[in-house]
Amino acid sequence: MTHSNAHSPPSDELLVAYLDGELDRDQRQQIDHLLRTEPPVAARLDQLKCGDMPFRQAFDSVLDEAPTERLQAMLNALPPAVSAHRATMSRRGFLATAASFVVAGIAADRLFMQWHSAESEDGWRASVAEYMVLYTPQTLDHLSSDPTSHRAQLDSVGNQLGLSLTADAVTLPGAEFRRAQILDYEGVLIGQLTYMDARHGPLALCITTERTGSAKLATEERMGLNVVYWSSASHAFMLIGKNPFEDLQIMARSAQRGLPA
C-alpha cells in the first residue's frame, strides 16, 4: 500500500482506501498533498466518489423483509439427522454453545434434546475427534514454545492422570510439541498433548484413565481424521491427526516406549 514515487498517480485502490478511511496517517497525508497539487488525481477521486451510495440505509430496509418467524420455525424444526453426529460433545461444550446461540437468537433447545439423548454411546475417542476436527494450524499459533512452561504443563497433566510425563517421553518423531492440557469429558479427565506436524497440521496424543482396549495398536477414522489407539494396564491412549496411518503408528510405538504401563 505504500506510494513512494511522487510522480506516478496513486492507484484507484489507494484512493478508495482514502475515501474509506483505511489509510494510515502518512498515506493519508500523501494523498491530501496530491489532491491539492495534481488536478487529475482530484478528478479521479471525484469519479470514485460517484460510486458512493447510501448502501447501509438501502440495505437496512431489506432487514424488514426477512421472514424472521419462518426462519425461526425452520430452525426449531431441523431434522434429527442433521445433528445426530454431534452426539458426543461434552455437556460443558454444549452449554457454551447454547449460550452463544441464545445471544444469536437461534433456538437450540431442540438440538440439545437430540444431543442429550444420543450422548454416551461413542466414548472418549469420538469426543476427542469432535474436538480435534476444529483445530487448524492457526489454533496452535500463539502457544508458548518455552520448555519450562511445557514441563510445567506436562507435570500438571501427568499428576492428574497418575502418569509420569516428561518432554522426552512424549516426543513424537516428526512432530513438534506445542501444549499439554486437561480436558473434562463428562467427568472423565482426558490429557491432550498437542503437536504440530509441518506436513499434516495439528495432531494430538490423548490419554485417559479409562482403560478401554488392548496394548495392540488399532486404527480407525473419525470425522475425517486418522486415529491410532491402544491401552496400557492403566490408561487408554489415542493419536489423532491428518497424518497417514503409517506415520501415526510409528509415532504410537514411540509413545508406547516413552509411556510404559
Next chain:
Amino acid sequence: MLPRLWRYGLVLSRQKHLADDLVQATCVRALERAEQFAAGTRLDRWLLSIMHSIWLNELRSQRVRQGQGFVDAEHELSFDGETEAQDHVLAAQVIKRVNALPEAQRETVFLTYVEGLSYKETAEILHIPVGTVMSRLAAARLKLAETATPRAMSDKSTGERR
C-alpha cells in the same frame, strides 16, 4: 442476527428462497462447529463467514450444476410492489445497482459498506488478501459511478484513468 444473515444470503444468491436455504445451512453448520466459535471470534462475523463458504462451496455450485443459472438481476432482490414510498424507491435503486455488480464485488461492497466491516475483517470472512478487497472495492465504485444518475455523470468529462 437472523435477519442480517438472511440479508447476506439474499445478497449472495439474489433469490429469497435461496436466502432461506442459506440461513438454514449456516445455522446447521454453526451448531456443528460450535466449539470453533468458543475460540473467540465475534459471532456475527463467524456466521457471515460460514455462510460465505457454504455459498461458495456448496449451494452456488449446485445451482450451476443443475443448469438453473442465476435469475436476471432485474427480477429479484427488489421490493414488493406495494412499498412505493420515496425512500424505498431510492433504496431499491441502490440495491439494484449493487445487485448488478459481479458476485465478488457485490459481497465485498456489502460486507464493507453495509455491514461496516474493516478491509481486514472483510478479507478474513472472504478468505482473500486485503489487497483483493481494495481492488474489488475500487472496481465496484467505478462501475457504480458509471451507472450513477446522468446528471452526476455529465460533470465528469475529465477523470481519465491515469
